[in-house]
Amino acid sequence: MLLEVRDLHVEFHTRDGVAKAVNGVNYSVAEGETLAVLGESGSGKSVTAQAVMGILDMPPGRISGGEILFKGRDLLKMKKDERRKIRGQEMAMIFQDALSSLNPVLSVGEQLGEMFVVHRGMSHKDAKAKAVELMDRVRIPAAKERVGNYPHQFSGGMRQRIMIAMAMALEPSLIIADEPTTALDVTVQAQVMDLLAELQRELNMGLILITHDLGVVADVADKIAVMYAGRIVESAPVHEIYRAPAHPYTKGLLQSIPRLDQKGRELYAIKGLPPNLLHIPPGCAFNPRCPMAQEICRGEVPPLFEVAEHRESACYFWKETLDAR
Amino acid sequence: MHADHSGRKEAREEGEKARALLAKSRAGSAAAGDEPILEVRDLVKHYPLTQGILIKKQIGAVKAVDGVSFDLAAGETLGIVGESGCGKSTVAKMLVHLEQPTAGAIKYKGEDITKLSGRALKAVRRNIQMVFQDPYTSLNPRMTVGDIIGEPYEIHPEVAPKGERRRKVQDLLDVVGLNPEYINRYPHQFSGGQRQRIGIARGLALNPEIIVADEPVSALDVSVQAQVVNLLDRLQAEFGLAYVFIAHDLSIVRHISDRVGVMYLGRIVEIGSDEQIYDHPTHPYTQALLSAVPVPDPAAREHRERIILHGDVPSPANPPSGCRFRTRCWKAQERCELEVPLLAVPAVFRLADTPAGHDSACHFAEEKQVVPPEGLLEAPGETTAEEDGPSQGVDGENGPAPSGSTRAR
Ligand SMILES: Nc1ncnc2c1ncn2[C@@H]1O[C@H](COP(=O)(O)OP(=O)(O)OP(=O)(O)O)[C@@H](O)[C@H]1O
Ligand SMILES: Nc1ncnc2c1ncn2[C@@H]1O[C@H](COP(=O)(O)OP(=O)(O)O)[C@@H](O)[C@H]1O
Ligand code: SF4
Ligand code: SF4
Ligand SMILES: [Mg+2]
Ligand SMILES: [Mg+2]
Numbered sequence: 052m053l054l055e056v057r058d059l060h061v062e063f064h065t066r067d068g069v070a071k072a073v074n075g076v077n078y079s080v081a082e083g084e085t086l087a088v089l090g091e092s093g094s095g096k097s098v099t100a101q102a103v104m105g106i107l108d109m110p111p112g113r114i115s116g117g118e119i120l121f122k123g124r125d126l127l128k129m130k131k132d133e134r135r136k137i138r139g140q141e142m143a144m145i146f147q148d149a150l151s152s153l154n155p156v157l158s159v160g161e162q163l164g165e166m167f168v169v170h171r172g173m174s175h176k177d178a179k180a181k182a183v184e185l186m187d188r189v190r191i192p193a194a195k196e197r198v199g200n201y202p203h204q205f206s207g208g209m210r211q212r213i214m215i216a217m218a219m220a221l222e223p224s225l226i227i228a229d230e231p232t233t234a235l236d237v238t239v240q241a242q243v244m245d246l247l248a249e250l251q252r253e254l255n256m257g258l259i260l261i262t263h264d265l266g267v268v269a270d271v272a273d274k275i276a277v278m279y280a281g282r283i284v285e286s287a288p289v290h291e292i293y294r295a296p297a298h299p300y301t302k303g304l305l306q307s308i309p310r311l312d313q314k315g316r317e318l319y320a321i322k323g324l325p326p327n328l329l330h331i332p333p334g335c336a337f338n339p340r341c342p343m344a345q346e347i348c349r350g351e352v353p354p355l356f357e358v359a360e361h362r363e364s365a366c367y368f369w370k371e372t373l374d375a376r
Numbered sequence: 377m378h379a380d381h382s383g384r385k386e387a388r389e390e391g392e393k394a395r396a397l398l399a400k401s402r403a404g405s406a407a408a409g410d411e412p413i414l415e416v417r418d419l420v421k422h423y424p425l426t427q428g429i430l431i432k433k434q435i436g437a438v439k440a441v442d443g444v445s446f447d448l449a450a451g452e453t454l455g456i457v458g459e460s461g462c463g464k465s466t467v468a469k470m471l472v473h474l475e476q477p478t479a480g481a482i483k484y485k486g487e488d489i490t491k492l493s494g495r496a497l498k499a500v501r502r503n504i505q506m507v508f509q510d511p512y513t514s515l516n517p518r519m520t521v522g523d524i525i526g527e528p529y530e531i532h533p534e535v536a537p538k539g540e541r542r543r544k545v546q547d548l549l550d551v552v553g554l555n556p557e558y559i560n561r562y563p564h565q566f567s568g569g570q571r572q573r574i575g576i577a578r579g580l581a582l583n584p585e586i587i588v589a590d591e592p593v594s595a596l597d598v599s600v601q602a603q604v605v606n607l608l609d610r611l612q613a614e615f616g617l618a619y620v621f622i623a624h625d626l627s628i629v630r631h632i633s634d635r636v637g638v639m640y641l642g643r644i645v646e647i648g649s650d651e652q653i654y655d656h657p658t659h660p661y662t663q664a665l666l667s668a669v670p671v672p673d674p675a676a677r678e679h680r681e682r683i684i685l686h687g688d689v690p691s692p693a694n695p696p697s698g699c700r701f702r703t704r705c706w707k708a709q710e711r712c713e714l715e716v717p718l719l720a721v722p723a724v725f726r727l728a729d730t731p732a733g734h735d736s737a738c739h740f741a742e743e744k745q746v747v748p749p750e751g752l753l754e755a756p757g758e759t760t761a762e763e764d765g766p767s768q769g770v771d772g773e774n775g776p777a778p779s780g781s782t783r784a785r
Pocket of ligand 4: 717737
């Protein structure tokens, strides 16, 4: 397994108390595989990703438990500079907001080239040629002429493609893309997802795609992990989860989206609001909103039940959820 | 103002019972075939581009909206879709008079409101209200919810005399599904979805006939989005509202709209009923837009043909000649560069009785099905929605025992 996150816990110490942002996350990605992490805002998707990348704000953040195994070795037990080396060359991250993650005062070519100068010891001239090659590869028109342009001179879609170029530059084995297309229009989103998928296939990378868009997930993922209040509440291969969700939250999400191919009747709406991480409800965190909740759900936190091979659900009533289709 | 309108206002104040009555009386008047209450004609908004600090010289213009026409019937929903920057919000702002058009007409019940001023304008503005996109920034953080929702009464005191305002605001909170006791709270004490409800309550305060909603659910999480969409649906049925519903999410627009207009670079390129646009699109841009929408069904991957457009939307300061879409269109020919295609039923469909026969601004309009027909895709968990969620027969204390406990870890 390329990456395996085991029982990860992250908390933030804030003025109002301890916010339990990640409460026992388990997921894994193999080479060439796409894992989609799905969840509403605040469910802990980005914090988990930041912990994997080693870019978590500490303090106020603190990793209070768990393991992050990369190619079998626990990143959390590594020395700082070893970790930094892995972060630079073996894993890379793509952020939602390309404009604020690119350096505004350096040309795009300098930023792309720098990777090769620093990590591969290339000359500046060779590095620039590499930058042009990369820009070509992510289909920036007239790459040769535009290599000296600054980030703000590119459109949103182009900037996101440049981010992808930076992430791909050193051919890492793992890419984490955190809402890479959320800020983009659908036609541009399609261009960018297409490119990402193509490069992933070519380089046989593991890809963690973080998103709240059930549509994007269905289009590209091999498997899905659904997060709620800092936990993975369901994980499954993509086809199965859409056909037959085994957790009431997943099911509610799937039912609540309007569909392009259907004229709506009333939409199903999950009642209530996502929980406050300072006061996560006891038992199953979803219980105040769950139409299937019983006494037992308010007691112990439900463990992950094995629903089928490669399928897990953190619901006491996963079987009933599956059956009540 | 109008007799029927003040009658409606009274009815509303009667509360629940009258509401039901109202809904019934309205149900009789089908939206289609009615006189439009809003007719928008050749609407234009150009923002000047200037150079120089002391002496400003105009060097061009951002053609944010460049000739938009449509009708809106009473009680109907017109969806407007299009990519960022195509002019949707600018149209919305002109409809509610937050921006003055550079040219064109907006006729409310036959009267061009762009030519009105003073009291006549004020009276009309009351009937066209706006709900904004961003529930985080569109509410003043220092005002209580009661003051925010009641603010329109400061400008239109005739709608609610001072003594009645508090009760009216509490009624409005109730109507949008918020606790009337929250009247003294501040916006930061509410979640995004709740804030959007506050914005909607303010939009309803003056009993408008038309609500212009600019991306009202775009900033909300999926599970909360559905709550707000259902609320908008319910309010429309209850109060006979007409909506101009602006969004970039084509699935939501289909859900809520009777008719849909597709915008590109300041113009409407195709407009028709939801079925015409989604199932029988004839404009290449609409087809590309629809094909790019990710469908939440992995089984659809094999069925769908995706049209990946190349390049970006050109600048509205310098739009392409002829057809504005031609720089990204895979069908473009010389004629597209020379001749502006008009928004009309394309000649090929004019004589045939087909859903493809609707307004489409393309010289080479052709029908192309890009959304798989309904039913082809398997809908997940096909439960019909009910007030309190699907009843799955596990309520109460006597539910089934928990599923087998094969712990995975
Ligand atoms: N006050 C202004 N001055 C100059 N240009 C403007 C102004 N307001 C809008 N524009 C320009 O007009 C065009 C249309 O903008 P508008 O806000 O209507 O787009 P939109 O379709 O609502 O986009 P989005 O989906 O991003 O909200 C854009 O190019 C925008 O930059
Ligand atoms: N630097 C920080 N300080 C305090 N709280 C944080 C910080 N970063 C994230 N959080 C909190 O952790 C929770 C999970 O956040 P995040 O992982 O960003 O959610 P998402 O699933 O939307 O990516 C949120 O409640 C967020 O407010
Ligand atoms: S454990 Fe109980 S509350 Fe949680 S999702 Fe399952 S049925 Fe609902
Ligand atoms: S008029 Fe020409 S360029 Fe425009 S959409 Fe039609 S075919 Fe494409
Ligand atoms: Mg995030
Ligand atoms: Mg807008």
